Amino acid sequence: MTQSDRRMTQQRKTILDVLKKTKTHPSADEIYEIVKQKLPRISLGTVYRNLEVLSELGMIQVLELSGSLKRFDWDPNKHYHIRCIRCDRVENAPIAPMRQLENDLYESTVFEIVGHNLEFTGLCPRCTENMS
Numbered sequence: 001m002t003q004s005d006r007r008m009t010q011q012r013k014t015i016l017d018v019l020k021k022t023k024t025h026p027s028a029d030e031i032y033e034i035v036k037q038k039l040p041r042i043s044l045g046t047v048y049r050n051l052e053v054l055s056e057l058g059m060i061q062v063l064e065l066s067g068s069l070k071r072f073d074w075d076p077n078k079h080y081h082i083r084c085i086r087c088d089r090v091e092n093a094p095i096a097p098m099r100q101l102e103n104d105l106y107e108s109t110v111f112e113i114v115g116h117n118l119e120f121t122g123l124c125p126r127c128t129e130n131m132s
Contacts, residue, residue, distance in 0.1 A: 006057065012050050014038050019060060019074035025081065025090040027069040065090065065119050084124035093120050 018034045019026070026034075032047040051072055054060045061073040065083050071090055073081075080093040098118075106113055123131070 009050075011035075011039060011042060011046060012054060015047060015050050016054060016059065016074065019072055022074070025063055025071040025073050027071055029069075031072065063090065064117075080118045080120065082120040082122060084127055085121050086123055086127040089124045089126075091124075 014035055015031060018031055018038075022031075022034075028048050028051055029044070031051070032042070032044045035042055035047060051060070051062075055062045055072075058076050061076050063071040063073055063081060065071065065081065069088070075092075078097045080095060080097070081090050082093045083090045102113075102116070
């Protein structure tokens, strides 16, 4: 990564601000639609590139959940997510990371563990209500 990739440009700052103000875990297209209101000349490609850079810098998290678009999370700290199987809404799961499980695995394998994904699925309140 070059020095210019590490700079906090106005575009990156705006994208990061949008992510931090969003309670959901938006896709790049959703982020683009919001950022475009603040920076009308920004392109979708620029948003994608800047999301990638912010991820590489460890400032955001890229979520690649099953059955869903790539989504983005402003919180790079380890935590889990829950996804609605009907509308694809994604929220933080209200539990702490399972550190003991991770430690047990790290100690009992010859693999070099670089990460893991734990995804919970269910129906969000809106989809549950609409089923009635």
